[in-house]
Amino acid sequence: MENINNRKHKQKTIDQCGDNENKNEKNTTENVIQESCKNLKGDVLNYSNDKKTNKITNHIPREEKTKFLRINFEIDLLSVGLFLCGLLTRMYKLEEPKNIVFDELHYGKYVSLYMKNTFFFDSHPPLGKQLIAAVAYLAGFDGKFKFDKIAGPHDSIMTSAFQASLEGGLASITKGQPLLVAHGSQITLRHTHGRTCWMHSHNQVYPIRYPDKRGSSHQQQVTCYSFKDVNNWWIVKRPNKHDLVVEQPIDVINHGDVIQLVHGITSRALNSHDVAAPVSPQCQEVSCYIDYNVSMPAQNLWRVEILNKDQNGESWHTIQSLIRLIHVDTNTALKFTGRQLPDWGFHQHEVAADRIINQDDTVWNVEEHRYTKSEDQKERERELVTAEMIPTAATSLTFWEKFFELHYKMMFSGTESVQNHMYSSEPFEWPLMSRGIAYWVSSTSNAQIHLIGNLLLWYSGTIGLLIYFVLLIFYLLRRRRLCYDLDENTWEQFQLIGELFLIGYLFHYIPYFFVERTLFLHHYLPAFTFKTLLLAALIEHIHYLNTHIFKVKFFNYIFILLISLWLLSIFYVFLKFTVLCYGATPLTTNDIINLRWKDTWDFIVHKN
Structure with missing residues (x-):
C-alpha cells in the first residue's frame, strides 16, 4: 500500500513539473522547483522510499558575507609552561641578598644620573637603563645619590666640542677662552678620535738603546697622557718670530701655515727625524729637540692642515677645528699609536710620525687655549700652572652632531681600554664554560652568587x-x-x-x-x-x-x-x-x- 501511495505522489509531482515547464514565471522560488523537478524526471528509478525525501524544500542559496576582520587566538601550552618556569625561577628569592650584586651598582648610579639630567657616557644601548629609570620615577625615587662631578662620569671620552657643550666640567674651563689660535697661543692638543689623551712632554729622555738593540735619538720624550697635566701645554710659534707674546692684531694661524710647537714647561720644540719610534719602529720617533752639538740638526717645522675648513673656515679654531700636523722634512703625520711605553716612559702612550697620513689617529684638536702675556719663561710657567678660564658662553653643537658622535663612541669606545680582570675570559673558552663570574659573596659565610x-x-x-x-x-x-x-x-x-x-x-x-x-x-x-x-x-x-x-x-x-x-x-x-x-x-x-x-x-x- 505504501509503495502505491509513493508512486501516486511521484506521478503527481512529475505532472506538476510538466505544467511548470510551460510557464515563464520569473519567480526565483519556482525556478528552484523546476530545477528540482528535472532532476526527479531523470532519476525516477532511483527515487528513495524514505519519507523524508518526499518533501521538496525550496532552497535559496545565500551569498557568503565578506569578512573584513578575522582574529585567530591560539595558546601554545608548552610555550606558556616554559615562560612560567622561567618567570618563577627568575623571581624566586629575587629580593635576596640584601646587598648590591655585580652591576647593580652601576645601574643604580646610571638611573640617578638620568633622573638628574646629568650627562654620562654609556657604552651600551641606553633603553634598558632608561626603562629602569622610568620605573624608579614612578615608584617615587628622586635620584639624589651623592656624586662629586656634576658634568657626569665618562664625559671625557667624548670630543672636546661635545664636552664643551655640556654644563659644568670642561665647559667651565673652555667657555671663556679665545676662539682663534695665533702665534703665541698656549694650547693643549687632544687626540680627537679613540682614546682620550693629550700630547705631553717631560724632562726625561728616550733610552740610548732599546732592549732589541735599536738606538734612539736620546731626545726628550713626547707622549700622549690620559690626564690633565701642566706638561700638556704647548706654545704655537711662527718660525720667523721669537717674541711669544700675543700682540694686537693677533697673528692667526691658517690652513697650510708652517709652525713650531714649543713645550710650555721645558721650552723645547716638537721635533721628528729619521729614527725609529720606540714601540712602533715602522714609524718615526717624535721628541722635543735637545741640542747635543752632534750631527743631528733640529727638524721642528710642522704644517697645519685643517680637515673641516669647509665648515669652520680656513683659520685654526679652538675645539672646533680638526687638524693634522704634517712634519715638513719627512712628510709624516703626528700620530697617536695606541701603544704603551715601558717603565722608562711611565706607561704613557706613544706618539710617533707616520707616513700614512689619512687615518683617525692622526687627527688632533685644541682643547684648552689662552694667549701668552709674558715673555719671561718663569712667568709663563706660573701662568700655565694657575691657568683658569671664566665661563661666558657655551659651545654649541646640533642635536644630530651630538647624536652621531655619541653612537660612534658607543661602537668603538670598547677598544680603547683593554684591561685584565680576574674573571674575564676569551671566546674560545665559552663553548666549554671554562670560567664563570663571581657576582657576590657574603661577608659572613661562603654563600655566593656565581x-x-x-x-x-x-x-x-x-x-x-x-x-x-x-x-x-x-x-x-x-x-x-x-x-x-x-x-x-x-x-x-x-x-x-x-x-x-x-x-x-x-x-x-x-x-x-x-x-x-x-x-x-x-x-x-x-x-x-x-x-x-x-x-x-x-x-x-x-x-x-x-x-x-x-x-x-x-x-x-x-x-x-x-x-x-x-x-x-x-x-x-x-x-x-x-x-x-x-x-x-x-x-x-x-x-x-x-x-x-x-x-x-x-x-x-x-x-x-
Whole structure:
C-alpha cells in the first residue's frame, strides 16, 4: 500500500513539473522547483522510499558575507609552561641578598644620573637603563645619590666640542677662552678620535738603546697622557718670530701655515727625524729637540692642515677645528699609536710620525687655549700652572652632531681600554664554560652568587652544534649524488633550522674573536640561546629519522628513554647549583670544593 501511495505522489509531482515547464514565471522560488523537478524526471528509478525525501524544500542559496576582520587566538601550552618556569625561577628569592650584586651598582648610579639630567657616557644601548629609570620615577625615587662631578662620569671620552657643550666640567674651563689660535697661543692638543689623551712632554729622555738593540735619538720624550697635566701645554710659534707674546692684531694661524710647537714647561720644540719610534719602529720617533752639538740638526717645522675648513673656515679654531700636523722634512703625520711605553716612559702612550697620513689617529684638536702675556719663561710657567678660564658662553653643537658622535663612541669606545680582570675570559673558552663570574659573596659565610651555566646542557649544546654540522654536510653530499634521504618538506625544515639557529649562533659568537676589550662569560649568552634552540630542533629531527626513516621501534624507544634520562640529569644539575644562583645558602669549604667540577672554575672560599 505504501509503495502505491509513493508512486501516486511521484506521478503527481512529475505532472506538476510538466505544467511548470510551460510557464515563464520569473519567480526565483519556482525556478528552484523546476530545477528540482528535472532532476526527479531523470532519476525516477532511483527515487528513495524514505519519507523524508518526499518533501521538496525550496532552497535559496545565500551569498557568503565578506569578512573584513578575522582574529585567530591560539595558546601554545608548552610555550606558556616554559615562560612560567622561567618567570618563577627568575623571581624566586629575587629580593635576596640584601646587598648590591655585580652591576647593580652601576645601574643604580646610571638611573640617578638620568633622573638628574646629568650627562654620562654609556657604552651600551641606553633603553634598558632608561626603562629602569622610568620605573624608579614612578615608584617615587628622586635620584639624589651623592656624586662629586656634576658634568657626569665618562664625559671625557667624548670630543672636546661635545664636552664643551655640556654644563659644568670642561665647559667651565673652555667657555671663556679665545676662539682663534695665533702665534703665541698656549694650547693643549687632544687626540680627537679613540682614546682620550693629550700630547705631553717631560724632562726625561728616550733610552740610548732599546732592549732589541735599536738606538734612539736620546731626545726628550713626547707622549700622549690620559690626564690633565701642566706638561700638556704647548706654545704655537711662527718660525720667523721669537717674541711669544700675543700682540694686537693677533697673528692667526691658517690652513697650510708652517709652525713650531714649543713645550710650555721645558721650552723645547716638537721635533721628528729619521729614527725609529720606540714601540712602533715602522714609524718615526717624535721628541722635543735637545741640542747635543752632534750631527743631528733640529727638524721642528710642522704644517697645519685643517680637515673641516669647509665648515669652520680656513683659520685654526679652538675645539672646533680638526687638524693634522704634517712634519715638513719627512712628510709624516703626528700620530697617536695606541701603544704603551715601558717603565722608562711611565706607561704613557706613544706618539710617533707616520707616513700614512689619512687615518683617525692622526687627527688632533685644541682643547684648552689662552694667549701668552709674558715673555719671561718663569712667568709663563706660573701662568700655565694657575691657568683658569671664566665661563661666558657655551659651545654649541646640533642635536644630530651630538647624536652621531655619541653612537660612534658607543661602537668603538670598547677598544680603547683593554684591561685584565680576574674573571674575564676569551671566546674560545665559552663553548666549554671554562670560567664563570663571581657576582657576590657574603661577608659572613661562603654563600655566593656565581654566573655559571648548566654544565650538562652547555656541553650538550656544543656537541649538538657539531652533530648538526656533520648531518648538514652528509645531506648535502648525498643530494649532490641525487640521493634524497629526506622528503622536500623535511629537508626545507632542516635547512631552516640552520638558517635561523646556526647562523644566529655564529652571528652572536664569531665577532667576539675580533673585539679588543675585556670579555666575560655573559657575552656568550645570546649565542648560547641560539645554541640551545638548535639542540632542541636537532633532537626533534633525530626523532623524525627514527620514526619515518629507520622505522625501528626499539631504537625509537631507546632514544626516548635516553632523552628522558638526559632531561632528568639536567634538572639534577640545576638543583645542585641553585646554591650559586640565589646565594641564600651558607656553604662550607667542602661544599665549594664539591661544586668545583672543573679546575678552571674560580669559586670564592674565605670562611672555613
